[in-house]
Amino acid sequence: MSAAHSIPITIADTLIDLASPLSADELGITQRLGPFFGRPDNPLAHVALRWQESIEPPIPSGDVIYDAGVVWRMHRATVPGVGEVYEAALHHQSDSRSALVKAVLRANPSWDDLTLTERRSGPSWGSLLAISAGELILRAAIVLTGGLMFHASGLDDNGQGVLFLGHSGAGKSTQAGLWRQEPGVLVMNEDRMAVRADEQGARCYGTPWGGTAGHVLNHAAPLAGIVVIEQGPENGIEPILPAAAASLLTARAYLPYWDPALMRRALGNVNAMLSKVPVYRLRCRPEPAVIPLVRSLYRTPAP
Amino acid sequence: MSFDPAAIRRQDDFVLQNVAGEHLLVPIGAQVMDLNGIIILNETGAYLWEVLAQERSLDELAAAVADEFDVEPDAARADVQAFLDEIAQIGLLV
Structure with a gap:
Protein backbone atom coordinates (compact mmCIF):
# COMPACT_ATOMS: atom_id res chain seq x y z
CA MET A 1 0.00 0.00 0.00
CA SER A 2 1.28 3.45 -0.81
CA ALA A 3 0.96 6.45 1.49
CA ALA A 4 -2.16 8.06 0.05
CA HIS A 5 -2.69 10.44 2.95
CA SER A 6 -0.46 13.16 4.29
CA ILE A 7 -1.60 14.14 7.78
CA PRO A 8 0.43 16.89 9.46
CA ILE A 9 0.13 16.88 13.26
CA THR A 10 1.75 19.67 15.26
CA ILE A 11 2.16 19.36 19.02
CA ALA A 12 4.34 21.79 20.95
CA ASP A 13 5.77 23.26 17.75
CA THR A 14 6.86 19.74 16.76
CA LEU A 15 5.56 18.77 13.33
CA ILE A 16 4.83 15.06 13.02
CA ASP A 17 4.45 14.60 9.28
CA LEU A 18 2.36 11.46 9.01
CA ALA A 19 2.20 9.54 5.72
CA SER A 20 -0.36 6.73 5.73
CA PRO A 21 -2.40 4.58 3.35
CA LEU A 22 -5.32 5.12 5.74
CA SER A 23 -7.06 8.42 6.43
CA ALA A 24 -7.06 10.02 9.86
CA ASP A 25 -10.62 8.77 10.42
CA GLU A 26 -9.67 5.25 9.33
CA LEU A 27 -6.75 5.37 11.76
CA GLY A 28 -9.12 6.53 14.49
CA ILE A 29 -6.91 9.44 15.49
CA THR A 30 -9.20 12.37 14.65
CA GLN A 31 -10.99 12.64 17.97
CA ARG A 32 -7.87 13.00 20.10
CA LEU A 33 -5.37 14.44 17.64
CA GLY A 34 -7.77 16.44 15.45
CA PRO A 35 -7.26 19.71 17.36
CA PHE A 36 -3.56 19.32 16.63
CA PHE A 37 -3.84 18.69 12.89
CA GLY A 38 -2.05 21.34 10.87
CA ARG A 39 1.29 22.41 9.48
CA PRO A 40 2.93 25.53 10.93
CA ASP A 41 5.17 27.73 8.80
CA ASN A 42 8.21 27.30 11.02
CA PRO A 43 8.04 24.24 13.26
CA LEU A 44 10.87 23.91 15.76
CA ALA A 45 11.14 20.17 15.17
CA HIS A 46 10.18 18.01 12.21
CA VAL A 47 9.46 14.29 12.47
CA ALA A 48 8.77 12.13 9.41
CA LEU A 49 6.40 9.31 10.36
CA ARG A 50 5.24 6.49 8.09
CA TRP A 51 2.33 4.32 9.16
CA GLN A 52 2.17 0.81 7.76
CA GLU A 53 -0.10 -2.13 8.31
CA SER A 54 0.96 -5.57 9.40
CA ILE A 55 -1.17 -8.67 8.85
CA GLU A 56 0.54 -10.49 11.71
CA PRO A 57 1.23 -9.01 15.13
CA PRO A 58 4.40 -6.93 14.62
CA ILE A 59 7.58 -8.17 16.27
CA PRO A 60 10.27 -5.78 17.50
CA SER A 61 13.88 -6.58 16.73
CA GLY A 62 16.83 -6.49 19.07
CA ASP A 63 17.14 -6.74 22.82
CA VAL A 64 14.91 -5.06 25.39
CA ILE A 65 16.85 -2.15 26.86
CA TYR A 66 14.09 -0.50 28.88
CA ASP A 67 10.72 -1.69 30.11
CA ALA A 68 8.24 1.09 30.84
CA GLY A 69 5.68 -1.37 32.18
CA VAL A 70 2.46 -2.41 30.51
CA VAL A 71 2.41 0.37 27.92
CA TRP A 72 5.64 -0.16 26.00
CA ARG A 73 9.08 -1.73 26.01
CA MET A 74 12.07 -0.29 24.19
CA HIS A 75 14.34 -2.49 22.10
CA ARG A 76 17.58 -1.57 20.38
CA ALA A 77 18.79 -3.24 17.22
CA THR A 78 21.23 -2.80 14.39
CA VAL A 79 19.43 -3.15 11.07
CA PRO A 80 21.52 -3.90 7.94
CA GLY A 81 21.51 -0.91 5.62
CA VAL A 82 19.82 1.27 8.22
CA GLY A 83 22.11 1.27 11.25
CA GLU A 84 21.13 1.53 14.88
CA VAL A 85 17.42 1.86 15.57
CA TYR A 86 15.14 1.92 18.56
CA GLU A 87 12.00 -0.15 18.38
CA ALA A 88 9.25 0.41 20.91
CA ALA A 89 6.88 -2.54 21.32
CA LEU A 90 3.53 -0.98 22.19
CA HIS A 91 0.61 -2.61 23.95
CA HIS A 92 -2.79 -1.22 24.60
CA GLN A 93 -2.96 0.28 28.07
CA SER A 94 -5.76 -1.99 29.22
CA ASP A 95 -3.83 -5.10 28.24
CA SER A 96 -1.65 -7.18 30.47
CA ARG A 97 2.08 -7.35 30.03
CA SER A 98 1.79 -10.72 28.34
CA ALA A 99 -0.55 -9.40 25.64
CA LEU A 100 0.49 -9.45 22.03
CA VAL A 101 2.38 -6.47 20.75
CA LYS A 102 -0.12 -4.18 19.01
CA ALA A 103 2.34 -1.90 17.31
CA VAL A 104 6.04 -1.38 16.79
CA LEU A 105 7.43 2.12 16.55
CA ARG A 106 10.84 2.19 14.87
CA ALA A 107 12.93 5.32 15.39
CA ASN A 108 16.36 6.45 14.34
CA PRO A 109 18.52 7.73 17.23
CA SER A 110 17.57 11.36 16.47
CA TRP A 111 13.84 10.57 16.49
CA ASP A 112 13.08 12.37 13.25
CA ASP A 113 12.60 9.38 10.94
CA LEU A 114 9.99 6.96 12.27
CA THR A 115 7.84 4.06 11.16
CA LEU A 116 4.79 2.83 13.04
CA THR A 117 3.74 -0.70 12.15
CA GLU A 118 0.35 -1.82 13.43
CA ARG A 119 -2.06 -4.67 13.11
CA ARG A 120 -5.69 -3.65 12.79
CA SER A 121 -8.06 -5.71 14.90
CA GLY A 122 -11.84 -5.46 15.05
CA PRO A 123 -14.28 -2.72 14.09
CA SER A 124 -13.43 -0.51 17.08
CA TRP A 125 -9.70 -0.54 16.34
CA GLY A 126 -7.82 2.74 16.60
CA SER A 127 -4.17 3.46 16.02
CA LEU A 128 -1.98 3.74 19.09
CA LEU A 129 -0.67 6.90 17.46
CA ALA A 130 -3.58 8.66 19.20
CA ILE A 131 -2.29 7.54 22.58
CA SER A 132 0.91 5.77 23.61
CA ALA A 133 2.79 5.91 20.30
CA GLY A 134 2.11 9.60 19.79
CA GLU A 135 3.06 10.40 23.35
CA LEU A 136 6.31 8.48 23.05
CA ILE A 137 7.18 10.29 19.81
CA LEU A 138 6.69 13.72 21.34
CA ARG A 139 8.42 12.73 24.56
CA ALA A 140 11.57 11.80 22.65
CA ALA A 141 11.51 14.29 19.78
CA ILE A 142 10.96 17.36 21.93
CA VAL A 143 14.10 16.62 23.94
CA LEU A 144 16.22 17.40 20.88
CA THR A 145 14.77 20.91 20.58
CA GLY A 146 15.13 22.10 24.16
CA MET B 1 32.14 -3.49 54.28
CA SER B 2 30.00 -4.77 51.44
CA PHE B 3 32.59 -4.41 48.69
CA ASP B 4 36.10 -5.58 47.91
CA PRO B 5 38.41 -2.68 48.96
CA ALA B 6 40.97 -3.77 46.37
CA ALA B 7 38.63 -3.64 43.36
CA ILE B 8 35.79 -1.15 43.35
CA ARG B 9 33.86 -0.04 40.28
CA ARG B 10 30.45 1.49 39.71
CA GLN B 11 27.59 0.36 37.55
CA ASP B 12 27.65 1.87 34.06
CA ASP B 13 23.97 2.46 33.37
CA PHE B 14 23.62 5.91 34.87
CA VAL B 15 23.90 9.49 33.68
CA LEU B 16 25.46 11.95 36.12
CA GLN B 17 24.80 15.57 35.30
CA ASN B 18 24.97 18.91 37.04
CA VAL B 19 21.53 20.51 36.87
CA ALA B 20 21.33 24.02 38.35
CA GLY B 21 24.24 23.20 40.68
CA GLU B 22 22.83 19.88 41.85
CA HIS B 23 24.56 16.64 40.83
CA LEU B 24 21.78 14.35 39.64
CA LEU B 25 22.42 10.67 39.06
CA VAL B 26 19.74 9.22 36.80
CA PRO B 27 19.40 5.50 36.02
CA ILE B 28 19.23 4.22 32.45
CA GLY B 29 17.60 1.08 31.07
CA ALA B 30 17.09 -1.85 33.39
CA GLN B 31 18.46 0.15 36.33
CA VAL B 32 15.32 2.32 36.24
CA MET B 33 13.09 -0.51 37.43
CA ASP B 34 15.54 -1.57 40.15
CA LEU B 35 16.17 1.88 41.51
CA ASN B 36 12.99 3.82 40.76
CA GLY B 37 14.35 7.25 41.52
CA ILE B 38 16.89 9.98 41.02
CA ILE B 39 19.90 10.22 43.32
CA ILE B 40 21.46 13.51 44.42
CA LEU B 41 25.22 13.42 44.99
CA ASN B 42 27.33 15.99 46.80
CA GLU B 43 30.60 17.30 45.31
CA THR B 44 32.67 14.44 46.71
CA GLY B 45 30.13 11.84 45.61
CA ALA B 46 30.00 13.25 42.08
CA TYR B 47 33.80 13.26 41.90
CA LEU B 48 34.03 9.67 43.17
CA TRP B 49 31.34 8.55 40.73
CA GLU B 50 33.44 9.80 37.81
CA VAL B 51 36.62 8.22 39.19
CA LEU B 52 34.81 4.91 39.74
CA ALA B 53 34.18 4.52 36.01
CA GLN B 54 37.38 2.48 36.22
CA GLU B 55 38.22 -0.10 38.85
CA ARG B 56 39.92 1.47 41.87
CA SER B 57 41.07 0.42 45.31
CA LEU B 58 39.88 2.10 48.50
CA ASP B 59 43.42 3.42 49.04
CA GLU B 60 43.46 4.99 45.57
CA LEU B 61 40.06 6.60 46.08
CA ALA B 62 41.02 8.01 49.49
CA ALA B 63 44.24 9.45 48.08
CA ALA B 64 42.36 10.95 45.12
CA VAL B 65 39.80 12.64 47.37
CA ALA B 66 42.49 13.92 49.77
CA ASP B 67 44.30 15.44 46.81
CA GLU B 68 41.24 16.83 44.98
CA PHE B 69 39.56 18.40 48.01
CA ASP B 70 42.68 19.17 50.03
CA VAL B 71 41.63 17.20 53.12
CA GLU B 72 43.52 14.96 55.54
CA PRO B 73 43.98 11.37 54.30
CA ASP B 74 42.18 9.85 57.31
CA ALA B 75 39.17 12.15 56.87
CA ALA B 76 39.13 11.45 53.14
CA ARG B 77 39.21 7.71 53.74
CA ALA B 78 36.29 7.92 56.17
CA ASP B 79 34.28 9.97 53.67
CA VAL B 80 35.03 7.56 50.84
CA GLN B 81 34.17 4.57 52.98
CA ALA B 82 30.82 6.10 53.98
CA PHE B 83 29.98 6.96 50.38
CA LEU B 84 30.88 3.49 49.12
CA ASP B 85 28.85 1.80 51.88
CA GLU B 86 25.86 3.89 50.90
CA ILE B 87 26.00 3.27 47.15
CA ALA B 88 26.86 -0.40 47.63
CA GLN B 89 23.72 -0.78 49.71
CA ILE B 90 21.52 0.39 46.85
CA GLY B 91 23.35 -1.68 44.28
CA LEU B 92 25.35 0.97 42.48
CA LEU B 93 28.64 -0.92 42.62
CA VAL B 94 29.51 -3.80 40.30
Whole structure:
Protein backbone atom coordinates (compact mmCIF):
# COMPACT_ATOMS: atom_id res chain seq x y z
CA MET A 1 0.00 0.00 0.00
CA SER A 2 1.28 3.45 -0.81
CA ALA A 3 0.96 6.45 1.49
CA ALA A 4 -2.16 8.06 0.05
CA HIS A 5 -2.69 10.44 2.95
CA SER A 6 -0.46 13.16 4.29
CA ILE A 7 -1.60 14.14 7.78
CA PRO A 8 0.43 16.89 9.46
CA ILE A 9 0.13 16.88 13.26
CA THR A 10 1.75 19.67 15.26
CA ILE A 11 2.16 19.36 19.02
CA ALA A 12 4.34 21.79 20.95
CA ASP A 13 5.77 23.26 17.75
CA THR A 14 6.86 19.74 16.76
CA LEU A 15 5.56 18.77 13.33
CA ILE A 16 4.83 15.06 13.02
CA ASP A 17 4.45 14.60 9.28
CA LEU A 18 2.36 11.46 9.01
CA ALA A 19 2.20 9.54 5.72
CA SER A 20 -0.36 6.73 5.73
CA PRO A 21 -2.40 4.58 3.35
CA LEU A 22 -5.32 5.12 5.74
CA SER A 23 -7.06 8.42 6.43
CA ALA A 24 -7.06 10.02 9.86
CA ASP A 25 -10.62 8.77 10.42
CA GLU A 26 -9.67 5.25 9.33
CA LEU A 27 -6.75 5.37 11.76
CA GLY A 28 -9.12 6.53 14.49
CA ILE A 29 -6.91 9.44 15.49
CA THR A 30 -9.20 12.37 14.65
CA GLN A 31 -10.99 12.64 17.97
CA ARG A 32 -7.87 13.00 20.10
CA LEU A 33 -5.37 14.44 17.64
CA GLY A 34 -7.77 16.44 15.45
CA PRO A 35 -7.26 19.71 17.36
CA PHE A 36 -3.56 19.32 16.63
CA PHE A 37 -3.84 18.69 12.89
CA GLY A 38 -2.05 21.34 10.87
CA ARG A 39 1.29 22.41 9.48
CA PRO A 40 2.93 25.53 10.93
CA ASP A 41 5.17 27.73 8.80
CA ASN A 42 8.21 27.30 11.02
CA PRO A 43 8.04 24.24 13.26
CA LEU A 44 10.87 23.91 15.76
CA ALA A 45 11.14 20.17 15.17
CA HIS A 46 10.18 18.01 12.21
CA VAL A 47 9.46 14.29 12.47
CA ALA A 48 8.77 12.13 9.41
CA LEU A 49 6.40 9.31 10.36
CA ARG A 50 5.24 6.49 8.09
CA TRP A 51 2.33 4.32 9.16
CA GLN A 52 2.17 0.81 7.76
CA GLU A 53 -0.10 -2.13 8.31
CA SER A 54 0.96 -5.57 9.40
CA ILE A 55 -1.17 -8.67 8.85
CA GLU A 56 0.54 -10.49 11.71
CA PRO A 57 1.23 -9.01 15.13
CA PRO A 58 4.40 -6.93 14.62
CA ILE A 59 7.58 -8.17 16.27
CA PRO A 60 10.27 -5.78 17.50
CA SER A 61 13.88 -6.58 16.73
CA GLY A 62 16.83 -6.49 19.07
CA ASP A 63 17.14 -6.74 22.82
CA VAL A 64 14.91 -5.06 25.39
CA ILE A 65 16.85 -2.15 26.86
CA TYR A 66 14.09 -0.50 28.88
CA ASP A 67 10.72 -1.69 30.11
CA ALA A 68 8.24 1.09 30.84
CA GLY A 69 5.68 -1.37 32.18
CA VAL A 70 2.46 -2.41 30.51
CA VAL A 71 2.41 0.37 27.92
CA TRP A 72 5.64 -0.16 26.00
CA ARG A 73 9.08 -1.73 26.01
CA MET A 74 12.07 -0.29 24.19
CA HIS A 75 14.34 -2.49 22.10
CA ARG A 76 17.58 -1.57 20.38
CA ALA A 77 18.79 -3.24 17.22
CA THR A 78 21.23 -2.80 14.39
CA VAL A 79 19.43 -3.15 11.07
CA PRO A 80 21.52 -3.90 7.94
CA GLY A 81 21.51 -0.91 5.62
CA VAL A 82 19.82 1.27 8.22
CA GLY A 83 22.11 1.27 11.25
CA GLU A 84 21.13 1.53 14.88
CA VAL A 85 17.42 1.86 15.57
CA TYR A 86 15.14 1.92 18.56
CA GLU A 87 12.00 -0.15 18.38
CA ALA A 88 9.25 0.41 20.91
CA ALA A 89 6.88 -2.54 21.32
CA LEU A 90 3.53 -0.98 22.19
CA HIS A 91 0.61 -2.61 23.95
CA HIS A 92 -2.79 -1.22 24.60
CA GLN A 93 -2.96 0.28 28.07
CA SER A 94 -5.76 -1.99 29.22
CA ASP A 95 -3.83 -5.10 28.24
CA SER A 96 -1.65 -7.18 30.47
CA ARG A 97 2.08 -7.35 30.03
CA SER A 98 1.79 -10.72 28.34
CA ALA A 99 -0.55 -9.40 25.64
CA LEU A 100 0.49 -9.45 22.03
CA VAL A 101 2.38 -6.47 20.75
CA LYS A 102 -0.12 -4.18 19.01
CA ALA A 103 2.34 -1.90 17.31
CA VAL A 104 6.04 -1.38 16.79
CA LEU A 105 7.43 2.12 16.55
CA ARG A 106 10.84 2.19 14.87
CA ALA A 107 12.93 5.32 15.39
CA ASN A 108 16.36 6.45 14.34
CA PRO A 109 18.52 7.73 17.23
CA SER A 110 17.57 11.36 16.47
CA TRP A 111 13.84 10.57 16.49
CA ASP A 112 13.08 12.37 13.25
CA ASP A 113 12.60 9.38 10.94
CA LEU A 114 9.99 6.96 12.27
CA THR A 115 7.84 4.06 11.16
CA LEU A 116 4.79 2.83 13.04
CA THR A 117 3.74 -0.70 12.15
CA GLU A 118 0.35 -1.82 13.43
CA ARG A 119 -2.06 -4.67 13.11
CA ARG A 120 -5.69 -3.65 12.79
CA SER A 121 -8.06 -5.71 14.90
CA GLY A 122 -11.84 -5.46 15.05
CA PRO A 123 -14.28 -2.72 14.09
CA SER A 124 -13.43 -0.51 17.08
CA TRP A 125 -9.70 -0.54 16.34
CA GLY A 126 -7.82 2.74 16.60
CA SER A 127 -4.17 3.46 16.02
CA LEU A 128 -1.98 3.74 19.09
CA LEU A 129 -0.67 6.90 17.46
CA ALA A 130 -3.58 8.66 19.20
CA ILE A 131 -2.29 7.54 22.58
CA SER A 132 0.91 5.77 23.61
CA ALA A 133 2.79 5.91 20.30
CA GLY A 134 2.11 9.60 19.79
CA GLU A 135 3.06 10.40 23.35
CA LEU A 136 6.31 8.48 23.05
CA ILE A 137 7.18 10.29 19.81
CA LEU A 138 6.69 13.72 21.34
CA ARG A 139 8.42 12.73 24.56
CA ALA A 140 11.57 11.80 22.65
CA ALA A 141 11.51 14.29 19.78
CA ILE A 142 10.96 17.36 21.93
CA VAL A 143 14.10 16.62 23.94
CA LEU A 144 16.22 17.40 20.88
CA THR A 145 14.77 20.91 20.58
CA GLY A 146 15.13 22.10 24.16
CA GLY A 147 11.92 20.59 25.49
CA LEU A 148 10.45 18.06 27.85
CA MET A 149 7.08 16.59 28.64
CA PHE A 150 5.94 16.82 32.25
CA HIS A 151 3.38 15.12 34.43
CA ALA A 152 1.70 18.44 35.10
CA SER A 153 -1.36 20.52 34.59
CA GLY A 154 -0.99 23.83 32.83
CA LEU A 155 -2.95 26.96 32.13
CA ASP A 156 -2.76 30.32 30.41
CA ASP A 157 -3.80 33.08 32.81
CA ASN A 158 -4.42 36.08 30.56
CA GLY A 159 -1.20 35.50 28.62
CA GLN A 160 0.92 34.08 31.46
CA GLY A 161 1.56 30.36 31.45
CA VAL A 162 1.65 28.48 34.75
CA LEU A 163 2.59 24.85 35.24
CA PHE A 164 1.40 22.88 38.27
CA LEU A 165 3.54 19.88 39.20
CA GLY A 166 2.74 17.37 41.87
CA HIS A 167 2.50 13.68 42.54
CA SER A 168 -0.75 11.94 41.65
CA GLY A 169 -3.42 13.15 44.06
CA ALA A 170 -1.55 16.32 45.03
CA GLY A 171 -4.22 18.51 43.46
CA LYS A 172 -3.21 19.29 39.87
CA SER A 173 -6.72 18.64 38.53
CA THR A 174 -8.31 20.41 41.50
CA GLN A 175 -6.24 23.49 40.71
CA ALA A 176 -7.28 23.31 37.07
CA GLY A 177 -10.93 23.12 38.11
CA LEU A 178 -10.63 26.20 40.33
CA TRP A 179 -8.85 28.24 37.65
CA ARG A 180 -11.27 27.22 34.92
CA GLN A 181 -13.89 29.53 36.46
CA GLU A 182 -11.67 32.62 36.14
CA PRO A 183 -12.08 35.09 33.25
CA GLY A 184 -9.24 34.96 30.74
CA VAL A 185 -7.97 31.58 31.94
CA LEU A 186 -7.48 28.68 29.54
CA VAL A 187 -6.68 25.33 31.08
CA MET A 188 -4.47 23.63 28.51
CA ASN A 189 -4.16 20.21 30.06
CA GLU A 190 -4.65 18.54 33.44
CA ASP A 191 -2.03 15.84 33.17
CA ARG A 192 0.52 16.20 30.35
CA MET A 193 2.23 19.44 29.46
CA ALA A 194 5.21 20.16 27.26
CA VAL A 195 7.78 22.88 27.99
CA ARG A 196 10.55 24.22 25.79
CA ALA A 197 13.28 26.67 26.81
CA ASP A 198 15.41 28.86 24.58
CA GLU A 199 17.50 32.04 24.89
CA GLN A 200 14.43 34.23 25.28
CA GLY A 201 12.66 32.22 27.95
CA ALA A 202 10.39 29.21 28.18
CA ARG A 203 7.07 28.32 26.66
CA CYS A 204 4.48 25.79 27.82
CA TYR A 205 2.20 23.82 25.53
CA GLY A 206 -0.95 21.77 25.87
CA THR A 207 -0.69 18.22 24.51
CA PRO A 208 -3.41 15.78 23.37
CA TRP A 209 -2.84 13.43 26.29
CA GLY A 210 -4.89 14.62 29.22
CA GLY A 211 -5.90 12.84 32.37
CA THR A 212 -9.22 11.33 33.22
CA ALA A 213 -11.14 14.53 32.61
CA GLY A 214 -9.85 14.67 29.04
CA HIS A 215 -9.68 18.46 28.87
CA VAL A 216 -7.03 19.30 26.29
CA LEU A 217 -6.33 22.45 24.33
CA ASN A 218 -3.96 23.01 21.46
CA HIS A 219 -2.60 26.17 22.98
CA ALA A 220 0.71 27.62 24.17
CA ALA A 221 1.81 30.46 26.44
CA PRO A 222 5.04 31.97 27.71
CA LEU A 223 5.83 30.18 30.95
CA ALA A 224 5.76 32.60 33.90
CA GLY A 225 6.28 30.08 36.66
CA ILE A 226 6.31 26.46 37.74
CA VAL A 227 4.36 25.67 40.90
CA VAL A 228 4.97 22.48 42.86
CA ILE A 229 1.77 21.63 44.74
CA GLU A 230 1.71 20.15 48.21
CA GLN A 231 -1.50 19.91 50.17
CA GLY A 232 -1.27 21.67 53.50
CA PRO A 233 -3.41 23.00 56.33
CA GLU A 234 -2.73 26.63 55.39
CA ASN A 235 -2.22 28.38 52.08
CA GLY A 236 1.27 29.63 51.39
CA ILE A 237 3.70 29.98 48.54
CA GLU A 238 7.49 30.31 48.55
CA PRO A 239 10.25 30.28 45.94
CA ILE A 240 12.39 27.18 45.53
CA LEU A 241 16.03 27.76 44.64
CA PRO A 242 17.01 26.26 41.27
CA ALA A 243 19.32 23.67 42.87
CA ALA A 244 16.51 22.43 45.10
CA ALA A 245 14.06 22.49 42.17
CA ALA A 246 16.35 20.41 39.94
CA SER A 247 15.37 17.02 41.33
CA LEU A 248 11.71 18.04 41.71
CA LEU A 249 11.43 18.96 38.04
CA THR A 250 13.47 16.00 36.85
CA ALA A 251 11.31 13.57 38.80
CA ARG A 252 8.15 14.95 37.13
CA ALA A 253 9.56 14.89 33.59
CA TYR A 254 9.02 12.05 31.12
CA LEU A 255 12.66 11.22 30.58
CA PRO A 256 14.28 9.11 27.83
CA TYR A 257 15.40 6.32 30.13
CA TRP A 258 16.49 4.15 27.20
CA ASP A 259 19.22 6.38 25.75
CA PRO A 260 22.08 7.98 27.76
CA ALA A 261 22.82 10.59 25.06
CA LEU A 262 19.19 11.68 24.92
CA MET A 263 19.07 11.67 28.72
CA ARG A 264 21.98 14.11 28.85
CA ARG A 265 20.08 16.40 26.49
CA ALA A 266 16.96 16.08 28.64
CA LEU A 267 18.82 16.99 31.82
CA GLY A 268 20.42 19.89 29.97
CA ASN A 269 16.91 21.06 29.11
CA VAL A 270 15.89 20.95 32.79
CA ASN A 271 18.95 23.06 33.53
CA ALA A 272 17.98 25.58 30.82
CA MET A 273 14.40 25.76 32.10
CA LEU A 274 15.57 26.44 35.64
CA SER A 275 17.71 29.32 34.40
CA LYS A 276 14.66 30.91 32.75
CA VAL A 277 11.65 30.08 34.90
CA PRO A 278 11.11 30.56 38.65
CA VAL A 279 9.84 27.58 40.64
CA TYR A 280 7.63 27.86 43.71
CA ARG A 281 6.25 25.53 46.34
CA LEU A 282 2.54 25.99 46.97
CA ARG A 283 1.03 24.57 50.12
CA CYS A 284 -2.67 24.85 49.84
CA ARG A 285 -6.15 23.70 50.57
CA PRO A 286 -8.28 23.16 47.46
CA GLU A 287 -10.03 26.54 47.51
CA PRO A 288 -10.26 29.66 45.29
CA ALA A 289 -8.11 31.72 47.71
CA VAL A 290 -5.13 30.03 46.11
CA ILE A 291 -5.64 31.89 42.83
CA PRO A 292 -4.59 35.40 44.00
CA LEU A 293 -1.72 33.79 45.87
CA VAL A 294 -0.36 32.28 42.66
CA ARG A 295 -1.11 35.42 40.65
CA SER A 296 0.96 37.49 43.06
CA LEU A 297 4.01 35.76 41.59
CA TYR A 298 3.69 37.31 38.16
CA ARG A 299 1.10 40.09 38.39
CA THR A 300 1.84 43.62 39.52
CA PRO A 301 -0.79 44.75 42.04
CA ALA A 302 -3.20 47.36 40.68
CA PRO A 303 -2.38 50.90 41.91
CA MET B 1 32.14 -3.49 54.28
CA SER B 2 30.00 -4.77 51.44
CA PHE B 3 32.59 -4.41 48.69
CA ASP B 4 36.10 -5.58 47.91
CA PRO B 5 38.41 -2.68 48.96
CA ALA B 6 40.97 -3.77 46.37
CA ALA B 7 38.63 -3.64 43.36
CA ILE B 8 35.79 -1.15 43.35
CA ARG B 9 33.86 -0.04 40.28
CA ARG B 10 30.45 1.49 39.71
CA GLN B 11 27.59 0.36 37.55
CA ASP B 12 27.65 1.87 34.06
CA ASP B 13 23.97 2.46 33.37
CA PHE B 14 23.62 5.91 34.87
CA VAL B 15 23.90 9.49 33.68
CA LEU B 16 25.46 11.95 36.12
CA GLN B 17 24.80 15.57 35.30
CA ASN B 18 24.97 18.91 37.04
CA VAL B 19 21.53 20.51 36.87
CA ALA B 20 21.33 24.02 38.35
CA GLY B 21 24.24 23.20 40.68
CA GLU B 22 22.83 19.88 41.85
CA HIS B 23 24.56 16.64 40.83
CA LEU B 24 21.78 14.35 39.64
CA LEU B 25 22.42 10.67 39.06
CA VAL B 26 19.74 9.22 36.80
CA PRO B 27 19.40 5.50 36.02
CA ILE B 28 19.23 4.22 32.45
CA GLY B 29 17.60 1.08 31.07
CA ALA B 30 17.09 -1.85 33.39
CA GLN B 31 18.46 0.15 36.33
CA VAL B 32 15.32 2.32 36.24
CA MET B 33 13.09 -0.51 37.43
CA ASP B 34 15.54 -1.57 40.15
CA LEU B 35 16.17 1.88 41.51
CA ASN B 36 12.99 3.82 40.76
CA GLY B 37 14.35 7.25 41.52
CA ILE B 38 16.89 9.98 41.02
CA ILE B 39 19.90 10.22 43.32
CA ILE B 40 21.46 13.51 44.42
CA LEU B 41 25.22 13.42 44.99
CA ASN B 42 27.33 15.99 46.80
CA GLU B 43 30.60 17.30 45.31
CA THR B 44 32.67 14.44 46.71
CA GLY B 45 30.13 11.84 45.61
CA ALA B 46 30.00 13.25 42.08
CA TYR B 47 33.80 13.26 41.90
CA LEU B 48 34.03 9.67 43.17
CA TRP B 49 31.34 8.55 40.73
CA GLU B 50 33.44 9.80 37.81
CA VAL B 51 36.62 8.22 39.19
CA LEU B 52 34.81 4.91 39.74
CA ALA B 53 34.18 4.52 36.01
CA GLN B 54 37.38 2.48 36.22
CA GLU B 55 38.22 -0.10 38.85
CA ARG B 56 39.92 1.47 41.87
CA SER B 57 41.07 0.42 45.31
CA LEU B 58 39.88 2.10 48.50
CA ASP B 59 43.42 3.42 49.04
CA GLU B 60 43.46 4.99 45.57
CA LEU B 61 40.06 6.60 46.08
CA ALA B 62 41.02 8.01 49.49
CA ALA B 63 44.24 9.45 48.08
CA ALA B 64 42.36 10.95 45.12
CA VAL B 65 39.80 12.64 47.37
CA ALA B 66 42.49 13.92 49.77
CA ASP B 67 44.30 15.44 46.81
CA GLU B 68 41.24 16.83 44.98
CA PHE B 69 39.56 18.40 48.01
CA ASP B 70 42.68 19.17 50.03
CA VAL B 71 41.63 17.20 53.12
CA GLU B 72 43.52 14.96 55.54
CA PRO B 73 43.98 11.37 54.30
CA ASP B 74 42.18 9.85 57.31
CA ALA B 75 39.17 12.15 56.87
CA ALA B 76 39.13 11.45 53.14
CA ARG B 77 39.21 7.71 53.74
CA ALA B 78 36.29 7.92 56.17
CA ASP B 79 34.28 9.97 53.67
CA VAL B 80 35.03 7.56 50.84
CA GLN B 81 34.17 4.57 52.98
CA ALA B 82 30.82 6.10 53.98
CA PHE B 83 29.98 6.96 50.38
CA LEU B 84 30.88 3.49 49.12
CA ASP B 85 28.85 1.80 51.88
CA GLU B 86 25.86 3.89 50.90
CA ILE B 87 26.00 3.27 47.15
CA ALA B 88 26.86 -0.40 47.63
CA GLN B 89 23.72 -0.78 49.71
CA ILE B 90 21.52 0.39 46.85
CA GLY B 91 23.35 -1.68 44.28
CA LEU B 92 25.35 0.97 42.48
CA LEU B 93 28.64 -0.92 42.62
CA VAL B 94 29.51 -3.80 40.30
